[in-house]
Each structure stands twice: as C-alpha cells, then as structure tokens.
Amino acid sequence: MTKPEEGPGAHIEVIPAAAEQEPAMANLLELYAHDFSEFHDLEIGADGRFGYPSLPLYWSEPDRYPFLVKMDGKLAGLVLVKRGSEVSGNRTFWDMAEFFVLRGCRRRGIGTQVAHEVWRQFPGPWEVRVMQSNVSAHDFWMRAISAFTGEAIHPVYAEKGGERWKLYTFESKAAK
Numbered sequence: 001m002t003k004p005e006e007g008p009g010a011h012i013e014v015i016p017a018a019a020e021q022e023p024a025m026a027n028l029l030e031l032y033a034h035d036f037s038e039f040h041d042l043e044i045g046a047d048g049r050f051g052y053p054s055l056p057l058y059w060s061e062p063d064r065y066p067f068l069v070k071m072d073g074k075l076a077g078l079v080l081v082k083r084g085s086e087v088s089g090n091r092t093f094w095d096m097a098e099f100f101v102l103r104g105c106r107r108r109g110i111g112t113q114v115a116h117e118v119w120r121q122f123p124g125p126w127e128v129r130v131m132q133s134n135v136s137a138h139d140f141w142m143r144a145i146s147a148f149t150g151e152a153i154h155p156v157y158a159e160k161g162g163e164r165w166k167l168y169t170f171e172s173k174a175a176k
C-alpha cells in the first residue's frame, strides 16, 4: 500500500464505472458507510459488511450514473448520480445520491473538482442533500456549490426517513 502523492497538479479523473467495476464500487461504499456510521445509525451485517442493496440498479435502470474517481490513476473515491428528487419526487432534478473521497485524498480540492465536473456533465436543476449530522460535509457543499454557481447558496431543511437534511438546490448551466 502506498500513500497518495502530495501536492498540486494531481491528475483527477471522474470515470463512468462499468458493470465489471461494481465490486470496486461496492468496496468503496463499505468505506463510505463506515465513515457514516460515526454519526448515523448504520448496522453492519453478520458478514462484516454494511452493504448497498441498490448498487446493481446503477447498471440496470436508466437515469442512474455510477462514477469512480481516480487520482493519478489510483482509486480516490466514487460518485453516484441519479435523476429525481428524493424529497419532492420531482423528476427534473438531478440527485447526488452518494459522494465520497478516500480519507487519504481529502482536503486537496479533489471533492470540489469532482463535484464541479459532475455538475457540468449533467446540466439542469440539482439537489444536493446532506444529513444534518454529517457536520464535516456542510462547509464542503456550501463552498463547492457557491464556487460553481458564483453565488452564495443557502440550504433549506427537510425531514425524511426520520432524518433531518440540509437541501441545496441550484441550476447547472455549465454545458454549453
């Protein structure tokens, strides 16, 4: 195991994940779920995995887009995008279903760069949901979205599945 290289100029790629890469996505989702289990009630199975039951749908249903993130050719995270608001059900919205940067790759601007690239790829109205309890992600999204739109953004609050969420809605006009 080698540590990712430090410093600017790292080559970041957001790559559509093929069906053969589902096991790699599933492994990364385990790390993501473990991070979440620190502030959210997630139960691990007897097999030692949290599991992500809807992952196969990303290769069998339309309007679902799985991506692997690579830094200098090595896995650095994942993104799952799908169509439709989880809160209102509005089908015109894009939803950032999951977004993860590996711990060893954080605080170098990778998350921001990846989010911007994804928003540019999917023009139209966006909804980004953050659990109220996911405190470290709040500043990240506010900064990433404001930098993307060029405007200050303020969340609204929503309750779903017994969870309180901060919701950011904005328009991606980037693909011209």
Ligand SMILES: CC(C)(COP(=O)(O)OP(=O)(O)OC[C@H]1O[C@@H](n2cnc3c(N)ncnc32)[C@H](O)[C@@H]1OP(=O)(O)O)[C@@H](O)C(=O)NCCC(=O)NCCS
Residues within 6 Å of the ligand: 032, 035, 098, 099, 100, 101, 102, 105, 106, 107, 108, 109, 110, 111, 112, 113, 129, 130, 131, 134, 135, 136, 137, 139, 140, 141, 143
């Ligand atoms: C949230 C996450 C995607 C951020 O990725 P990242 O690559 O570290 O983000 P960036 O380096 O682009 O951060 C940009 C800015 O966001 C803010 N930020 C990022 N992580 C932060 C943290 N843990 N605490 C406070 N602010 C944070 C900072 O202002 C940061 O700028 P700075 O490093 O110059 O201070 C990453 O920490 C992660 O994957 N977390 C676990 C999964 C998760 O919560 N995903 C979001 C689900 S809604």
